[in-house]
Amino acid sequence: MGLDDYVNTFGAECKRRYGGRIKKLTIDAAFTCPNRDGTLGKGGCTFCNVSSFNEQQGKGQSIEVQLHQGKQNLLPSARQSKSKYIAYFQAYTSTYDEYEVLKNKYDQALADENVVGLHIGTRPDCVPDEVLDLLVEYQHRGIYVWLELGLQTANEQTLKRINRGHSIAQYQDTVERAHQRGLKVCTHLILGLPGESEADYMNSLNYVLKVGVEGLKVHPLHIVEGSTMAKQWRYGSLDTISKQDYATNVAKLIRHTPSDVIFHRVTAYAKKPMLLAPDWCAFRWEGLVAIVDQLREFGGQGSALFER
Numbered sequence: 001m002g003l004d005d006y007v008n009t010f011g012a013e014c015k016r017r018y019g020g021r022i023k024k025l026t027i028d029a030a031f032t033c034p035n036r037d038g039t040l041g042k043g044g045c046t047f048c049n050v051s052s053f054n055e056q057q058g059k060g061q062s063i064e065v066q067l068h069q070g071k072q073n074l075l076p077s078a079r080q081s082k083s084k085y086i087a088y089f090q091a092y093t094s095t096y097d098e099y100e101v102l103k104n105k106y107d108q109a110l111a112d113e114n115v116v117g118l119h120i121g122t123r124p125d126c127v128p129d130e131v132l133d134l135l136v137e138y139q140h141r142g143i144y145v146w147l148e149l150g151l152q153t154a155n156e157q158t159l160k161r162i163n164r165g166h167s168i169a170q171y172q173d174t175v176e177r178a179h180q181r182g183l184k185v186c187t188h189l190i191l192g193l194p195g196e197s198e199a200d201y202m203n204s205l206n207y208v209l210k211v212g213v214e215g216l217k218v219h220p221l222h223i224v225e226g227s228t229m230a231k232q233w234r235y236g237s238l239d240t241i242s243k244q245d246y247a248t249n250v251a252k253l254i255r256h257t258p259s260d261v262i263f264h265r266v267t268a269y270a271k272k273p274m275l276l277a278p279d280w281c282a283f284r285w286e287g288l289v290a291i292v293d294q295l296r297e298f299g300g301q302g303s304a305l306f307e308r
Contacts, residue, residue, distance in 0.1 A: 008259055
């Protein structure tokens with residue numbers, strides 16, 4: 001049995017909606033971030049790999065070319081003429097620009113007739129009403145829209161420690177404005193941030209659920225080259241989460257999440273040599289197998305909500 005047997009996954013949701021899995025095509029639209037351009041700061045979040053994104057942006061590839069290359073990188077069965085895709089604006093803060101610039105870039109992605117969805121990754125403090133209204137317009141056209149907000153943690157002290165540059169109040173405000181317009185929100189959480197414990201992970205989940213959310217992405221903290229955390233790790237002042245601790249804790253969060261919330265991701269991996277630690281994050285399936293083992297033994301999504 002796999003993850004879909006225990007978790008309401010995004011893949012399963014796409015099967016219900018479209019009759020099959022829909023592939024995401026990641027787009028780097030050369031956005032920046034207020035935590036890098038001097039508006040809030042220049043160092044970025046301490047876990048952020050600044051240099052790698054710069055290298056990608058330096059290629060200067062059009063959105064059309066990126067979509068084409070993304071399709072070519074898929075298995076032949078996933079890039080047939082009738083295949084459907086989601087344009088995922090992932091790199092940095094994908095709502096951080098002038099309205100007309102944003103609309104132009106989103107429209108370029110949606111010009112591909114096989115792109116049926118639009119996922120916008122951004123920060124909670126960079127989503128003005130006019131951007132939300134634009135996303136609503138796409139949704140009214142039948143585009144499958146998700147607003148992805150990088151909260152990472154609901155612990156204000158941790159947000160300051162990792163130089164995140166926004167507050168949980170700003171997150172709540174953006175979620176409420178998105179929900180007033182009928183937009184779906186997917187919130188990102190990181191397990192293993194410096195100084196955090198199991199209690200922090202659960203507090204973050206409870207906070208997100210209380211505010212209201214349709215989707216979650218959870219992944220372990222991993223140390224990458226080019227980040228402030230890479231320096232801390234080399235000096236021996238930063239520990240990383242083990243595979244077993246991560247699997248135990250993320251499975252616990254899943255069990256405490258209502259079954260109608262969609263998990264877009266429950267783990268993540270990175271490639272060497274960019275990845276420094278933990279080593280298990282270099283292998284796509286190791287973390288996933290450990291999570292499924294935990295769910296099989298202790299119960300799937302929402303099961304803890306019914307415990308007496």
